[in-house]
Amino acid sequence: xxxxxxxxxxxxxxxxxxxxxxxxxxxxxxxxxxxxxxxxxxxxxxxxxxxxxxxxx
Numbered sequence: 001x002x003x004x005x006x007x008x009x010x011x012x013x014x015x016x017x018x019x020x021x022x023x024x025x026x027x028x029x030x031x032x033x034x035x036x037x038x039x040x041x042x043x044x045x046x047x048x049x050x051x052x053x054x055x056x057x
Contacts, residue, residue, distance in 0.1 A: 037045040
């Protein structure tokens with residue numbers, strides 16, 4: 001996914017590590033499906049939780 005979007009041959013190792021880290025964290029927190037969350041990504045479940053707190057207050 002990263003190699004088709006960026007010119008990785010001209011990037012330094014540090015730039016590549018940062019790019020991979022940002023992609024990984026974005027996927028892990030926002031897009032991956034988690035069965036413990038009823039099939040929702042963690043970020044969506046967290047948003048639902050905080051909005052339910054506001055509604056109950």
